[in-house]
Amino acid sequence: MASKEIIDLSQEIYDGMPVYKSLSPVSMQVYATHEQWDGDENPTTQTPSVHQITMSEHTGTHVDALNHMDRKNAGESIDTMPLSMFFTEGICLDFSYKGLQELITTEDIKEACLKADVNIKKGDTVLLCTDHYRKHFNTENWPKGPGITAEAAQYLGRLKIAAFGVETMSPGVPKVSNTEVHKLCGELGFTHYENMINLHKLVGRGRFQFIALPLKIRGGTGSPVRAVAVFEN
Numbered sequence: 001m002a003s004k005e006i007i008d009l010s011q012e013i014y015d016g017m018p019v020y021k022s023l024s025p026v027s028m029q030v031y032a033t034h035e036q037w038d039g040d041e042n043p044t045t046q047t048p049s050v051h052q053i054t055m056s057e058h059t060g061t062h063v064d065a066l067n068h069m070d071r072k073n074a075g076e077s078i079d080t081m082p083l084s085m086f087f088t089e090g091i092c093l094d095f096s097y098k099g100l101q102e103l104i105t106t107e108d109i110k111e112a113c114l115k116a117d118v119n120i121k122k123g124d125t126v127l128l129c130t131d132h133y134r135k136h137f138n139t140e141n142w143p144k145g146p147g148i149t150a151e152a153a154q155y156l157g158r159l160k161i162a163a164f165g166v167e168t169m170s171p172g173v174p175k176v177s178n179t180e181v182h183k184l185c186g187e188l189g190f191t192h193y194e195n196m197i198n199l200h201k202l203v204g205r206g207r208f209q210f211i212a213l214p215l216k217i218r219g220g221t222g223s224p225v226r227a228v229a230v231f232e233n
Contacts (some may be wrong), residue, residue: 069186090210161216165193
């Protein structure tokens with residue numbers, strides 16, 4: 001029986017972690033302890049049995065629902081999107097040479113495919129490795145990552161991919177292409193993942209199974225995911 005190599009592509013979720021500037025902060029506190037449950041009157045320890053977490057749907061490694069993209073996509077919430085969108089074949093392209101707030105163009109994507117000897121197929125998840133997480137996570141440059149152009153988003157959408165994924169907090173560069181990239185995703189019916197990690201471990205390895213199932217949030221505009229790449233050895 002073939003063995004599987006599973007690579008975790010998801011950030012940790014923790015109290016006070018970096019989030020996009022317009023989102024609510026993450027708060028994680030102990031809600032209950034085993035000492036409380038066991039009826040200890042004067043406990044000398046506090047062993048968590050339940051945490052309470054307050055965060056937005058767009059915390060950490062997450063996927064955007066189509067209703068997040070534009071008001072035109074009202075009703076297309078995360079719980080209505082087919083699970084097949086989150087369980088696909090995947091490829092990872094290398095853009096680690098891109099600098100802060102540098103744009104990734106359609107030509108860049110085509111060249112990266114040629115270099116990696118891969119083709120983008122219908123239904124794929126296309127991951128874009130910029131190595132921004134390892135270089136800049138939780139620094140002043142963390143919000144200044146590379147991003148795709150609107151034209152590149154349109155190109156990917158016309159190839160009928162399921163989604164693309166980035167290490168940065170936004171798929172486009174804020175105030176340059178980000179809003180338009182979101183709107184194009186909604187218009188063309190595909191989505192994207194943000195805040196991914198370990199993409200450098202996928203570069204040059206060809207195709208893999210990509211899995212990133214969202215929570216079933218009624219009316220949700222997105223959801224944290226535990227994204228993984230699975231290689232058959």
